[in-house]
Amino acid sequence: MKTEQQYFEESKDMKSYMEDMSQLKEPSFTIYEGFEVQLEDPFIEQLKNANIHILAITEDWCGDAMLNNPVIRKVAEAANVEIRTALRDADTDLIDRYLTNGGRAIPIYVLLNEAGEVVGQWGPRAPQLQQFVMESRAELPDKEDPNFEEAQKAMYGNFRTQYTENPQMWVYVYEDFKKTVAAIL
Numbered sequence: 001m002k003t004e005q006q007y008f009e010e011s012k013d014m015k016s017y018m019e020d021m022s023q024l025k026e027p028s029f030t031i032y033e034g035f036e037v038q039l040e041d042p043f044i045e046q047l048k049n050a051n052i053h054i055l056a057i058t059e060d061w062c063g064d065a066m067l068n069n070p071v072i073r074k075v076a077e078a079a080n081v082e083i084r085t086a087l088r089d090a091d092t093d094l095i096d097r098y099l100t101n102g103g104r105a106i107p108i109y110v111l112l113n114e115a116g117e118v119v120g121q122w123g124p125r126a127p128q129l130q131q132f133v134m135e136s137r138a139e140l141p142d143k144e145d146p147n148f149e150e151a152q153k154a155m156y157g158n159f160r161t162q163y164t165e166n167p168q169m170w171v172y173v174y175e176d177f178k179k180t181v182a183a184i185l
Contacts, residue, residue, distance in 0.1 A: 005116025007094055008055045011084040014073045021060040027164040028060075032070035035170045037078040043178045047079035050185045051114045054083040057095050057123075058107040063156065064124050065107040067163040071173045072109055083109075100124055109177070111184060120184035126176035129169065133159070 002010075012020070018028055037044065054076060058065040069085075076083040088095045088106050098108045098121060108123040125133070136155050141148050163169050 001093065002091075003116065004055055004094070004097075004110050004112055004118050007086045007091075008053065008084050008112060008116070011055065011086045014056060014069065014076070014083040014085055017058070017060075017085040018069065018073070023060045024063070024066040024160075025060070027160060028066045028070050030164050031067060031170060032073065034167065035071050035074050035174075037074050037174075039078055041178075043182055044075070044079050046182060046185055047075070047081055050081075052081060052111050052119065052185070054081060055110040055112060056083060056085045056107050057088050057098065057110065058085050059088050062106050063159050063163060064105075064129075066160070067129075067169060068107050068109075068123065068125075068173050071170050072177060075174065075177065098123075111181065120181065122177050122180045126172040128172040128176075132162070 018025070018032070021028060054072070056065075056069060056072065058069060060066075073083060075081075086094055088104060092104065095104045095106065095108070098110070099105075100108075100123075105124040108121055110118055111120040111122075113119045136158065140151050140155060145151075
């Protein structure tokens with residue numbers, strides 16, 4: 001069984017991953033280009049000094065990854081932390097170590113120390129975004145309803161729009177990542 005460090009060593013860096021995306025690339029880059037990390041934030045210095053690296057378990061079809069990856073990439077770049085990507089569906093052994101409520105929810109960011117040991121994780125979604133998603137899903141008709149598929153498609157479109165165009169969504173990701181990771185470091 002491969003270690004997280006082995007997955008990290010075999011994986012593509014986040015910059016190359018994003019450049020090679022075949023789905024949701026444009027909105028991912030909209031977020032990446034729009035999100036600004038405040039370099040004077042003490043968290044960035046804390047992250048710089050932590051001697052960690054990050055393995056992101058992701059897929060380019062995932063709306064949460066579309067939002068989170070650009071934000072976490074910007075944070076990693078600001079702190080000079082290496083971040084690489086492992087595709088969830090390429091080897092489910094890895095994601096099965098990080099299930100969310102029994103499911104293979106992504107993205108998951110695994111923090112590794114200098115020795116390649118797992119010291120923490122974050123993901124798949126900030127609490128405010130989880131609430132937004134749950135409230136939106138609660139408004140869907142029953143799955144048996146003939147309008148369900150159309151309503152679900154509209155809901156996913158709304159997620160994509162909100163994630164791309166509402167900078168507050170980006171802040172939710174940053175603040176929750178910062179809170180979780182700062183407590184680990």
